[in-house]
Amino acid sequence: MPANQHRLLRFTSDGPWRWWRQLSQRELTMATATAAIVFFLLVLSPFPKTSRTFGGTNVITSEADSEWVPFTPLSKAQQNSAFCLDGSLPGYHLKRGFGSGSDSWLIHVEGGGWCSNITSCSDRKKTKLGSSTYMDKQDQFLGILSHHPVQNPDFFNWNKVKVRYCDGSSFSSRPRPDTEFQNGTELFFRGQLIWDTLMDELLTIGMSKARQAILTGCSAGGLAILIHCDDFRDLLPKDTDVKCLADAGFFPNESLRVFKYGNIGIGNSLFYIDGKNKVSFYSIASFAPSIRKDIVGNHGIESFYHDVVHLQGIAKSLNHDCVARSGEPSKCFFPQEFIGNIRTPVFLVQPAYDFWQIENIYVPKLSDPQGSWRKCRLNIFNCNSNQLEVLHVFMYAGYRNSLLRTLDGFQNKPKWGMFINSCFIHCQTWAAGTWHSPTSPRINSKTVAETVGDWYFERESAIRVDCPFPCNPTCYNKDLSAG
Numbered sequence: 055m056p057a058n059q060h061r062l063l064r065f066t067s068d069g070p071w072r073w074w075r076q077l078s079q080r081e082l083t084m085a086t087a088t089a090a091i092v093f094f095l096l097v098l099s100p101f102p103k104t105s106r107t108f109g110g111t112n113v114i115t116s117e118a119d120s121e122w123v124p125f126t127p128l129s130k131a132q133q134n135s136a137f138c139l140d141g142s143l144p145g146y147h148l149k150r151g152f153g154s155g156s157d158s159w160l161i162h163v164e165g166g167g168w169c170s171n172i173t174s175c176s177d178r179k180k181t182k183l184g185s186s187t188y189m190d191k192q193d194q195f196l197g198i199l200s201h202h203p204v205q206n207p208d209f210f211n212w213n214k215v216k217v218r219y220c221d222g223s224s225f226s227s228r229p230r231p232d233t234e235f236q237n238g239t240e241l242f243f244r245g246q247l248i249w250d251t252l253m254d255e256l257l258t259i260g261m262s263k264a265r266q267a268i269l270t271g272c273s274a275g276g277l278a279i280l281i282h283c284d285d286f287r288d289l290l291p292k293d294t295d296v297k298c299l300a301d302a303g304f305f306p307n308e309s310l311r312v313f314k315y316g317n318i319g320i321g322n323s324l325f326y327i328d329g330k331n332k333v334s335f336y337s338i339a340s341f342a343p344s345i346r347k348d349i350v351g352n353h354g355i356e357s358f359y360h361d362v363v364h365l366q367g368i369a370k371s372l373n374h375d376c377v378a379r380s381g382e383p384s385k386c387f388f389p390q391e392f393i394g395n396i397r398t399p400v401f402l403v404q405p406a407y408d409f410w411q412i413e414n415i416y417v418p419k420l421s422d423p424q425g426s427w428r429k430c431r432l433n434i435f436n437c438n439s440n441q442l443e444v445l446h447v448f449m450y451a452g453y454r455n456s457l458l459r460t461l462d463g464f465q466n467k468p469k470w471g472m473f474i475n476s477c478f479i480h481c482q483t484w485a486a487g488t489w490h491s492p493t494s495p496r497i498n499s500k501t502v503a504e505t506v507g508d509w510y511f512e513r514e515s516a517i518r519v520d521c522p523f524p525c526n527p528t529c530y531n532k533d534l535s536a537g
């Protein structure tokens with residue numbers, strides 16, 4: 055590739071990783087001391103021991119701390135035709151609040167991706183993400199859902215609802231006769247109806263008297279709560295303190311493409327790693343049109359969202375200002391496009407090295423035919439320094455810039471907050487080990503739970519952004535290669 059001729063050098067970098075390789079003796083001593091403290095906390099802490107099953111679903115403390123909560127089908131689902139993809143009845147798990155938390159409500163929306171075509175939606179019908187038939191009839195409430203003050207200091211006694219996800223659209227699909235029953239396949243696109251029916255039911259059973267409320271969710275559930283945040287706010291009394299917390303729900307419009315000769319393109323830039331590990335950045339505008347097309351044409355997540363939004367009739371559920379502005383509704387499935395329009399205070403919990411995003415958005419298998427990212431996608435410690443640099447530039451720095459820019463440096467959003475930690479993980483609020491435990495990830499010594507508490511109760515500024523990987527020894531980093 056005649057890269058040099060087209061060079062429009064943004065910056066050349068010796069790598070933000072260089073510092074890591076050049077750690078001084080003093081810094082190494084400090085890192086060792088930190089490790090010793092972590093070890094001390096792990097082994098000698100007065101807190102219940104955690105047994106970690108990571109990335110997975112549960113981080114279980116002792117049996118006595120765990121609480122199994124039964125599934126409740128939505129009572130008006132049948133009447134309102136608010137069905138899961140397969141026609142079964144959606145529902146939720148409710149644990150009543152107590153004491154001073156009796157008038158406070160925390161709604162947590164489950165995640166689980168989206169489906170974009172008849173085949174993938176039909177496949178989903180045969181799983182708990184498309185049918186309540188396959189859902190566990192009890193769910194364990196941990197982390198932000200825990201009723202235990204040690205595990206959940208600020209919200210333990212609130213009313214808590216875990217909403218099950220079975221529509222494939224982040225609760226925003228609408229009935230479409232032209233796709234719902236196409237080609238002999240019975241599929242119900244009722245996400246918005248499920249949402250409306252659920253809200254009615256929660257208001258009826260006590261939420262209409264809430265004095266405090268948090269709408270939260272993880273992954274596709276995090277996107278759902280961003281989509282529905284202001285509507286949720288408007289359902290509650292004016293003097294209710296309502297806020298929204300999205301966990302790993304900020305999905306960017308980016309994807310990497312690994313070309314031969316080690317070139318990698320993303321968004322509007324392409325960068326080149328030469329044999330000497332130098333990374334150079336170019337604007338794609340400086341490339342020949344044929345090359346440009348190849349780069350721009352590979353927006354995996356963008357075309358995926360386009361298909362999800364159009365198949366499932368989602369347009370009307372999206373932010374109206376955004377849709378009017380952008381013209382193409384599916385653009386408004388990207389939080390970066392509408393988050394600035396949200397009026398209600400929002401908090402983002404987002405790992406800067408979100409493994410789900412690396413796997414599915416930044417470096418999807420298709421964009422890496424040679425498999426040079428295979429090991430790195432499974433475990434961040436397998437990434438070489440070039441790959442870490444790519445992740446650093448596009449994820450760590452990308453988030454920082456994109457979030458801060460989107461939120462206008464928080465100038466106009468004083469009640470907003472964020473916890474962006476440099477860990478290889480996905481959701482962090484609903485597992486005890488990542489939410490609040492002696493071994494939880496921290497930024498400036500605060501856990502996710504403490505930061506969210508600081509934000510919700512306005513105790514102090516809650517914008518916590520980590521240093522780049524691998525600087526934070528408190529991280530949980532998932533190992534996907536472990537199976």
Ligand SMILES: *[C@@H]1O[C@H](CO)[C@@H](O)[C@H](O)[C@H]1NC(C)=O
Binds near residue numbers: 170171173174
């Ligand atoms: C349907 O979507 C799945 C998942 O995104 C994809 O792998 C598959 O190729 C799609 N099928 C068709 C027919 O488009």
Ligand SMILES: *[C@@H]1O[C@H](CO)[C@@H](O)[C@H](O)[C@H]1NC(C)=O
Binds near residue numbers: 172233237
């Ligand atoms: C139904 O099948 C026809 C013919 O195979 C195809 O053109 C059409 O796109 C399908 N409809 C949907 C919604 O997949």
Ligand SMILES: *[C@@H]1O[C@H](CO)[C@@H](O)[C@H](O)[C@H]1NC(C)=O
Binds near residue numbers: 350353
């Ligand atoms: C996504 O990125 C591409 C390339 O930068 C751009 O053409 C497209 O408009 C973007 N889409 C959205 C929704 O921002």
